[in-house]
Amino acid sequence: MSQSITTGQLARRVVNREKTLILDVRNTDEFDDWKIEGDSIEVMNEPYFNLLDGVGPVAEKLNKDQEIIVVCAKGNSSKMVAELMGEEGFTNVYDLEGGMKAWSEHLEPVKLADLDGGGSLYQFVRLGKGCLSYMIVSENEASVIDANRMTDIYEKFAEEKGVTVKHSIDTHLHADHISGGRQLADNTGGTYHLPSKDAEGVTFNYAPLEEGSNITVGSTTVKVQPIYSPGHTMGSTSLIIDDQYLLTGDILFVKSIGRPDLAGKAEDWVGDLRDTLYNRYKKLSDDLVVLPAHYSFVEELTDDGSVKARLGDLYQRNSGLQVDDENEFRKMVTENLPPQPNEYENIRQTNMGKMNPEDEKQREMEIGPNRCAVHG
Template identity: 65%
Template structure:
C-alpha cells in the first residue's frame, strides 16, 4: 500500500465533525447484520454498508454510490479492514479518502466533553457525550472541588478535564446500578480518594463498600449543592440529582425523546408503577425551568446545536410522549410491551457493576459493543 494513497482520522477528530453537524459520507465495511444493529449516526451523515468481503476484488459494487465532490470516510469493526477498503477507493481515483482509526470499537469508547452551563456560585457543569453509545455523564466543578456522575469506564477524559480545570475530585456518584455499560465510578473514586455514592436499594447484591445516598440527602461541592431525589422505575433504587437548583440529572428515568425502561432486572411488572409515579408525580412537582440532563440519549435528533443533550423539564411535559399517556393501563402496556432488545451482555454488565466479576479489559470492551437500549421506544 502507498502511504499517501489514503489518510487516517482519529475517532476524536471525527466525532467533532459529527457533533458540529458537518456533511459527512461514510462507508461501513462491517457485516450487514452488525451494521443493521448499530452504526454511526449524525444530523448530516450519510452512511452506506459495503461489507469488506464484497470489495476484495475491487470497488465496482459501490463505485457509482461514491461522491466525487466530498471526503469519503471508511469504518470497520476495529480499524483494519477499513484501511484496505480506503486504499481500494483511493486507487480508483478518489482523492480525499480516510480510514477511521480503531473502527467502531474505538467509536464506542470516545467521550466528548461539552460545557452545559455555569453554576450560580461560580464554576460549571460539563456533559461527557459518549457519541458511539449514547451514554452521558457529568462533571460538576466549583471553588476548586468537583464531582463526577455516572462515570463511564474510560477514565482518561475525566482525568484530563480534572487536570485542565485544576480541581480536586471529592465525590463520585451513580444514579443507579447500570446495566448497559460498565461504571468507572468506584475506580475513579479510588484513584482520587473521593467518596463514592450509590443508591442503597440498587446495592443489595454489591460486594464492595459504598456510601448510600437517599432521598433528600445533600452533597456540597464547593459552593454548589447536589440534592438527591429518589426516583425509582428504571431500577428500584434510581435516584436523580438536582444540581444548583438549575439542573436535573435524571439517570435512565427520563430522556429527551423517550422514557426509561423498567425491565432490565426482570422486574417490569413490579417497577412500572414506580416509573409512572416518578414521571407523573415526583417530577411533576419540580420547576418547569429545570434543565433535564439524562444519562443516555436514543438518537442523534435529540442533540442540540452545540452537541449537548438537554431540554427544559416543562418542554418535555409538552413534547415527550412518555409523559403524556393519561390512561394508566395504556402506560403500563407501553412500557412493558413496546421495548427494544435488551442491551448486549446486560446481565454480565450488571454483575460487573456489582463487583461480582472482574472481566479483562478486552472482555469489557466486547460486553459494551452495540447501541444504547435503555429507553422505551
C-alpha cells in the same frame, strides 16, 4: 498509504453538523444494529468481503474526488479498503482510527453552564453509545455523575481544570454499560456514591446516595440534592444541581422514558416508573433543565452538541408523559421494550463487583446501541 481521521475529529463533525459521507464495511447485520449517525451524516454499507476483489461495488456509486470516511469494526479492514480505493483513483479517502470499537469509547465534553457561586457544569457525550455523564467543577473540587469506564478521560479533564474528583456518583446500578464510578473514586481518592436499594449484593464499600443528603462540591453554593425516583431500578435517584438542573439518570429522556426491566422486573417496576414521572417529577419546577444519562436519537443533540430540555416542555411534548390512563401506560411500557442490551446481566455483575473482566472483554460487552429507553 491511506489517510486517517480520529474519533475526536469525527465527533466534532457530528456535533457541528458538517456534511460527511461514511462507507461502513462491516457485515450488514452489524451495521443494521448499530452505526454512526448524525444530522449531516450520510452512511452507506458495503461489507468488506464484497470488496476483496476490487472496489467496483462502491466505485460506481461514488465520485472519485469526494471525501469518504471508511469505517470497520476495529480499524484494520477500513485501512485496507481505503488503500484499495486510493489505488483505484479515489483521492480523498480516510479511514477511522480504531473503527467502531474506538467510536464506542469516545467522550465529547460540552460545557453546559456557569453555576451560581462560580462553579461550572459539563456534559460528556458518548456519541457511539448515547451515554451521557456529567462533571461539576467548583473551587478546587469536582464531582462526576454516571461515569463511563474510560475513567482516564475524566481524570485528564479534571487535571486540566486544576481540580480533584472528590465525589463519583452513580444514579443507579447500570446494566447497559460498565460504570467507571467506583474505579474513578479509587483512582482519585474520592467517595463513591450509589443508591443503597441498588446495592444489595455488591462486593465493595460505598456511600449511600440518599434523599435529603446534600453533596457539596467545592466551597461555593453548588449543591447536589438527591431525590429518590425509582422505576428504572429500585434505587434510581435523581440529582438536582443548583436548583436549576435535574439529572434524571435513566428515568426520563428528552424523547422517551426509561425502561423498567433490566433486572427482569418490568411488570413489578412499571408502577414505580409511572409514580416518578407522573407524580414526583410533576411536583418539581417546570423550569428545571432535564439532563438525562442517555439519548436515543441524534436529533436530541442541541446546537452546541449537548442533550438537554426544560422539564415543563417535556410534559408538553414527550409522548411517554402523555398517557393519562394507568393501564394504557403499563401496556405502552411493557409492550414497547427494545431488546435487552448485549450481555446486560454480565454488565450488572461487573458493576456489582462480582466479575472483573479484562479490558478487551469489557469493550466487547458494551458493543451496540443504547437500549435503555421505551418509545411510545
